[in-house]
Amino acid sequence: MNKNEIRKNALSIRGKLKSEATDNKIVDELSNIISKFDNIGIYYPIGSEINILKIMDKYPNKRFYLPITREEISFIEYKKGDTLIDAKFKTKEPVGDITNIDSIECFIIPCVAISKTRQRLGYGKGYYDRYLANYKGFKIGIIYKELNNLDFKADDYDVVLDLVIEG
Ligand code: ADP
Ligand code: MG
Numbered sequence: 001m002n003k004n005e006i007r008k009n010a011l012s013i014r015g016k017l018k019s020e021a022t023d024n025k026i027v028d029e030l031s032n033i034i035s036k037f038d039n040i041g042i043y044y045p046i047g048s049e050i051n052i053l054k055i056m057d058k059y060p061n062k063r064f065y066l067p068i069t070r071e072e073i074s075f076i077e078y079k080k081g082d083t084l085i086d087a088k089f090k091t092k093e094p095v096g097d098i099t100n101i102d103s104i105e106c107f108i109i110p111c112v113a114i115s116k117t118r119q120r121l122g123y124g125k126g127y128y129d130r131y132l133a134n135y136k137g138f139k140i141g142i143i144y145k146e147l148n149n150l151d152f153k154a155d156d157y158d159v160v161l162d163l164v165i166e167g
Contacts, residue, residue, distance in 0.1 A: 041107035119154035
């Protein structure tokens with residue numbers, strides 16, 4: 001199957017996989033992995049994405065950043081209780097100054113599917129591919145185990161994840 005077919009199937013499967021137990025399991029695993037980082041890019045979950053926001057409660061002294069999507073994505077620091085505004089794709093975005101990518105040591109990235117070559121499939125707009133094209137920090141993909149290690153041919157520009165956490 002090509003990327004579009006995999007994406008469509010994966011999204012349909014993912015709709016049935018959402019569970020709070022999975023969210024909690026992933027947050028537990030993540031909390032060990034990110035202990036060494038102080039500045040962490042996360043995401044505000046939409047639809048059936050795994051909700052990792054509780055990671056912020058485990059580390060009240062670390063800095064977390066949420067994406068905003070315009071022509072491209074960028075990240076803004078978010079502290080618990082800060083204003084979040086409704087944005088496109090049914091997500092929510094913080095308000096403030098855009099953070100330089102080089103000050104974020106690690107990104108936690110939602111995935112629709114992941115290939116056997118550990119490359120990420122997203123919603124088909126390539127936002128993360130472009131944003132992270134030259135990024136040298138640590139990239140963690142979050143995925144349901146049913147949608148990890150799928151057999152499809154990724155493109156050279158698809159983000160290669162350093163680590164995958166599956167729930
Ligand atoms: P997704 O990663 O969201 O699943 P795709 O991998 O299909 O989506 O990418 C969507 C579009 O983004 C593609 O048409 C591709 O040409 C473009 N794209 C991806 N990476 C880059 C890049 N580094 N520079 C320019 N365009 C890119
Ligand atoms: Mg891609």
